[in-house]
Amino acid sequence: MDAVKLAAIGALLLAASGVAILTGVLSAADAGAIADRVWPILLFVVAVTIVAELSATAGVFDMAAAWLARAARGRVLVLWLLIVGLAVVVTAFLSLDTTAVLLTPVVVAVARANGLPPLPFAFTTVWLANTASLFLPVSNLTNLLAAHRLGGTDAGAFLALLGPSAVVAASVTAGLLWLVHRRALRGRFTPASPPRVADAVLLRLSALVLVVMMPLLVSGLPPWQPALAGAIALVALFAWRSPGTLRLGLVPWQLIVFASGLFLAAGALDALGSGALLAAVTGSGDDLPSLWQLAGTGMLGANAVNNLPAYLALEPVADSPVRLAALLAGVGAGPLITPWASLATLLWHARLSAVGVAVPWRRYVVWGLVAAPVTVALAVVPLALR
Template sequence: MRTGLVGAALLVIGAVLAVATGTHVDDLLVLAERIWPVLLFVVSITVVAELAAEAEVFRVVAERLARIGRGRTVALWALVIVFAVASTAFLSLDTAAVLLTPVVVILARHIGVSPLPFALTTVWLANTGSLFLPVSNLTNLLAEHELDGIGAVGFLSLTIVPALVAVLVPVIVLAVVYRRELARPYEPTITVPVGDVVLFRSSVVVLVVLVPALVSGLEVWIPALAAAVALAAVFAVRRRTSLRFSLLPWQLVLFAAGLFLTVDAAQNAGLTSIVAALAGTGNAPADLLRLASVSAAGANVLDNLPAYLAAEPAAGSRERLVAVLIGVNAGPLVTPWASLATLLWHGRLAALGVEISWWRFAGLGLIVAPLTVVASTLAFAVTR
């Protein structure tokens, strides 16, 4: 509910700023035309992920991972890394944070190890692992629009190097910080049969078809919406009680819409010139690092979404736009509000009784965020 209230407040603030700055209705229509496919994708993919979780797909995957790990925590952790990156890349960072957090926490408890390295792996890689595809992050979908519809393959070819580095750096930090916990052995858990085989198999089929469809070149909201409708139809027959209003991420949509409107109005009030002065110009490695650093700082001060919108006009080239994405995707690891995925992650942890103070989170983030942004930006700069 807090997210929805903040979103409503942002809509009011954005509307007031729009009136005060003389924003034209045509400009607001252009903004709406740009963001509605993004928000429709978010709604659709969230419904797909929630229903797949109801069908126990993610629990079964977690149990299979535990069995494949063969009693070695570090091997299981490596599998969780792969699962987290894949989920983030194809289902978006918010979806990964919401659905994987309870899976990895329950999994860690079942095998008798600390859930913290697994929980931090989820939230860090949900953010830093969101550079691979347009669907991985709302910021990427917005950037793809600026890249003239480059498509999933083109986007991946542009971001693959910084994306891999952005995954590697947090993994190295986690391996060092939690080396003792990850070295412990565990007893593999007993596999529990799924409650409804038809729902489970239907969800698996939908996900298997959806993943390649998201990178097929279609506008991503089309396959996501089709998948949501297909799964909803199956659940309407097999388990209608699961089709509840809470499946729809209305608070997230309200929050995102409020951010879009507020930042758009703030840009008309002079935010663009301020960010441009801070971000500088040029495509040299130092220039790209400056832009990525400003974007990362903006994400931690505001949120990654408004930080992207504020920094986007300062890009001006593909290379600089990727630097912005590195900053706002891989950088928001310090403050709780830097990424909505982080807030959702912490809410799930609290519900599961797992405690990690924001001070510890911020302290670790102050180590990993600068390392990740700098390493990813320089890797991109020398290989572009």
């Protein structure tokens, strides 16, 4: 699914939502409430995308990965473990899409520069982009949607609830990745020379913006505020140092159209009574079997359609903080089976194709059939123990 198709689907959903409003299925007041809930989320997505894109252009991610290669001192397993840590941090603070889109080509380039097979590193970024997206509200669009029911912008409250599950999900993922790729992760390599820095001032100041912005994202401020401030700072910096880099394409217009249409369409379906039907499938209660039932339904929905519509459809039946957290575990850590299960996976595949790395989809699906249910099931256990 390329950007044009994504925008086309969003336009169709917006048109269908418009019909729902005109026919009274979705009231104007309900549509307004959806818009009021969604605009800060979409503004954050736009701002953090600009920050990530410009930081990557400045070479921040390239230099970070090159530093990790030197820090590994020629040991392949150590380099991979450092990449795992970097993927978790980038996903937690800058969202899963940033890991999939911007970190993937960087780790592929590092692997190639050091004479290592790129696929183990590429699979690491896409799996952790999904499973490490449970740490913070800003890690995933579904988390931001749920945040208003889980302490708002209070990252501490979110982390207190989902932190243990996030640690389990990321740890299980890393363990499974090592098990699958253990042969390729043995041995040593000769560290390559660091990449050339085109503009050292641009690199250092871009890195400084990231370092300042990331803790502010979890400071209790609405996430769109520090993200927007970071985007403005980097746009001003690039206007000074590299004005030719700035373009309208930095704004993810297609994602905005898609998400807007999806939010309104989900509101219309809820008004038609979809919640009652889904409640029969997902059950009720905060015990472990009930939480597994809800998380499993979310995982299946994400892999059948996509994680965002799966979350929006199931949100009304997640009627307690623990059940909502279980749903987030299902739609966040579960999209590991089908290529369309999350937008991050589709973007990951596009970036790999652009750098000439073929994705063995059959292998991806087979491994995902094992990894997704195991990761989701274990990530839900800490929620039941509360």
